[in-house]
Amino acid sequence: MTKVNVLNMAGETVGDIELSDDVFAVEICEHAVYEAVKNHLANRRQGTQSAKTRSEVRGGGRKPWRQKGTGRARQGSIRSPQWRGGGVVFAPKPRDYSYAIPKKVKRLALKSVLTSKVNEGELIVLDNLSLDAISTKSAINVLEKIGVATKAIVVVEENNENIVRSFKNIPNVKTAVANNINVYDIINHNVMVITKDAVKVVEEVYA
Incomplete structure (x- = not known):
């Protein structure tokens, strides 16, 4: 199992955690990641683009000459x-662009990007x-102390209004719940910050 240091909110190392090889140390499949991002x-x-064809434009009933x-x-x-x-x-008409990909491909893609995050530190x-309260200043302080100065996704074990609203106004920072993370958001952010409890949820859901 891969070991990763565990930090507290002050940026101090307080121990380590063993990550499941079934989730955080798989063989990376780039094609699965590509398919998952394309699908997302x-x-x-929205698929709301629309324009009129010649049959829908008003007028033109009489032959010009x-x-x-x-x-x-x-x-x-x-x-x-x-x-x-x-x-x-x-003419383009409203349409649904959504489609489904196999669950196994989605799961493999997610494991691949999680493994990539671990491998790249x-x-x-x-x-x-x-x-304790909704405070953007406190959220920024936490990120500074743990050394995050770039695009980051913060993953927590459950929805917490104080955390979500505190991080919401920080540019390039997104929050997510462990059982609802997706490949695109993880790839689109340079750093993934996750709590120990959220790691357990991810391992339970995606292992």
Whole structure:
């Protein structure tokens, strides 16, 4: 098992923790990670883009000029795509971009990025993370003391309003609950800060 130092909120090392090899030391599968990220971004798309085709644009019922004898190209409607104010060829319409990928692929991708964080020294484990009140200043102080000065995702074992709202206003910092983390958020942040209890939840859910 891989051992990682455990820090307190003051940035002091207070022990270590053994991480499960089934979650934090697997063979990294880059393709699974690619599929998971592509799926996540596709599912986030609103799919509300819309434009009118020539049949939906108002007007254009009368033929602009007669078919022959004018010396100009033949035209059937002033709402054809080549006309200003005409319809759009193959106009985009609202659609659902979401799709599903196998659970095994999702799980492998998540294990791969967690393993990558451990291998690259970008995983910080805290013995506890608690704030008595909602305070962005306190949240910034915690990050400074544990040496986080870049994009970070803070993972806790359960939803805590004080923690979520305290970290919410800090640029490039995101909070997440252990049983609801995703590959994209982990990759999109340089450092992952996680509590000991959250590590146990991750190992229970994803092992």
